[in-house]
Amino acid sequence: MNVFLTGANGYIGGSVAVRLMADGHRIRGLVRSPQAAGAVRAIAIEPVTGTLADTALLAREAQRADAVVNAADSDDRAAVEAMLAALAGSGKPFIHTSGSSVVADDARGAASVAVFDDSIHDAGSDWTPTADKKARADLDRAILAGASQGVRAVVICPPLIYGHGLGPERDSRQLPTLVAQARASGIARHAGPGRNVWSNVHIEDLVDLYALALAKAAPGTFLFAENGEAAFRDLTAAIARALRLGPAQDWPIDEAVAAWGRGRTLYAQASNSRIRATHARALGWTPRHGSILAWIERNVAPSP
Numbered sequence: 001m002n003v004f005l006t007g008a009n010g011y012i013g014g015s016v017a018v019r020l021m022a023d024g025h026r027i028r029g030l031v032r033s034p035q036a037a038g039a040v041r042a043i044a045i046e047p048v049t050g051t052l053a054d055t056a057l058l059a060r061e062a063q064r065a066d067a068v069v070n071a072a073d074s075d076d077r078a079a080v081e082a083m084l085a086a087l088a089g090s091g092k093p094f095i096h097t098s099g100s101s102v103v104a105d106d107a108r109g110a111a112s113v114a115v116f117d118d119s120i121h122d123a124g125s126d127w128t129p130t131a132d133k134k135a136r137a138d139l140d141r142a143i144l145a146g147a148s149q150g151v152r153a154v155v156i157c158p159p160l161i162y163g164h165g166l167g168p169e170r171d172s173r174q175l176p177t178l179v180a181q182a183r184a185s186g187i188a189r190h191a192g193p194g195r196n197v198w199s200n201v202h203i204e205d206l207v208d209l210y211a212l213a214l215a216k217a218a219p220g221t222f223l224f225a226e227n228g229e230a231a232f233r234d235l236t237a238a239i240a241r242a243l244r245l246g247p248a249q250d251w252p253i254d255e256a257v258a259a260w261g262r263g264r265t266l267y268a269q270a271s272n273s274r275i276r277a278t279h280a281r282a283l284g285w286t287p288r289h290g291s292i293l294a295w296i297e298r299n300v301a302p303s304p
Contacts, residue, residue: 001025001214004065006052006079007072008045009036012097012158012206014167016071017045019207020214028061030072039168055082062086067093067214074099077139084143089150095213096143100159100199100224102129102136104271108253109192109232112272118157118224118279132267140222147219154217158206158225159199159273162292164299166207174198174268175292177260178232179239179300188240189251191260191270194233199226199275202289209285217283224275227287232269238293242300 003020007013008029017027021044029045030052031037037047050057052072062068062083070080074097087094103116120127121144129137146153161172182188209225217223236248256265277285289295 001066002028002064003067003069004028004030004048004061005069005071006030007070008040008047009168010071011165011167011169011172011203012161013069013071014040014043014169015165015203015207016069016210018043018166019211023211028065030061036168043167052076052079055079058082059086065092067095069095069210069214071097075136075139077135077142080139080143084146084149084151084153087146087151091150091152093152093154093214094143094146095154095156095210096140098136098140098155098157100157100273100275101267101271102133102140102157103127103275104130104133104267104273106130106266107196107270107272108266109190109194109196109250109270111195111197111231112274114272115274115276116224117276118222121222132263144220144222152217152219154213154221154223156209156213156223156225157275158201159275161201161203161206162295163203163289165203172203175235175296177269178236181259182236182239182243182245183303186245188236188243188245188248189256190232190236190248191251191256191265192253193250194236194248195231196270196272197229197231198273199229200292201225201227201287202295205287205289208287209280212283212285221279223280223283224277225280226275226277228290228292229274230292234293235296238296239300242297242302244302
């Protein structure tokens with residue numbers, strides 16, 4: 001297939017592109033700058049220079065492609081609507097990247113027993129997102145509704161992603177934020193008491209799911225992607241061991257917010273996001289990587 005992919009030089013997008021090219025697909029990738037164009041061209045992606053604000057460009061590329069993968073922004077409704085409108089009636093795949101903070105709570109480091117599977121968007125579900133995540137949930141629903149407009153619309157919703165990227169960008173967001181804080185301060189910290197739990201997935205397993213979804217997911221499919229979970233205090237304890245630091249410590253929420261910002265702290269670092277990938281496994285997805293804590297201790301090295 002000829003695939004148009006947004007976010008081609010990003011952590012997820014670049015990794016998805018490399019995985020799809022391994023299956024023989026050809027990738028035209030949206031990038032913002034000449035530097036990013038050079039980076040993706042070096043790994044055999046044909047660059048398309050522009051931004052998500054270029055809705056006419058997005059529509060043209062979507063119509064030209066055999067399939068579209070949106071990996072640039074989970075919340076840009078105008079860009080998504082432009083591509084879906086261009087694909088209407090075509091039967092072509094449109095795979096959108098959401099994020100499991102859509103089910104996150106405002107726990108401020110406390111634990112939660114709530115666990116969500118991928119039926120949250122099924123008819124009759126009583127799930128309600130927080131006010132901060134309503135727009136993302138609404139966009140996911142609108143994309144899934146694209147199935148009624150002749151688009152093979154699929155939403156993939158990953159949690160905390162770990163592992164080194166396969167494309168130009170090596171690192172993800174949540175885990176490297178904790179590592180960078182520990183390196184800079186000499187103390188591994190988690191926001192609040194750190195008892196909050198996130199599901200996680202290795203980047204190589206995640207991109208396998210994109211390839212599988214492109215090949216066989218039905219229109220209107222919502223797919224969580226997870227293979228394990230961990231409390232943030234366990235993540236920081238593993239980071240402390242890997243960096244040869246003292247014991248990990250609680251970090252008052254207001255101090256974490258001052259360092260990382262409100263949204264990043266409350267929904268990426270101090271919330272719970274526990275999910276189960278029931279639809280993905282039913283589709284035939286078989287993740288191979290199972291321990292984020294072991295990965296940290298093998299791959300996070302002390303500063304020289």
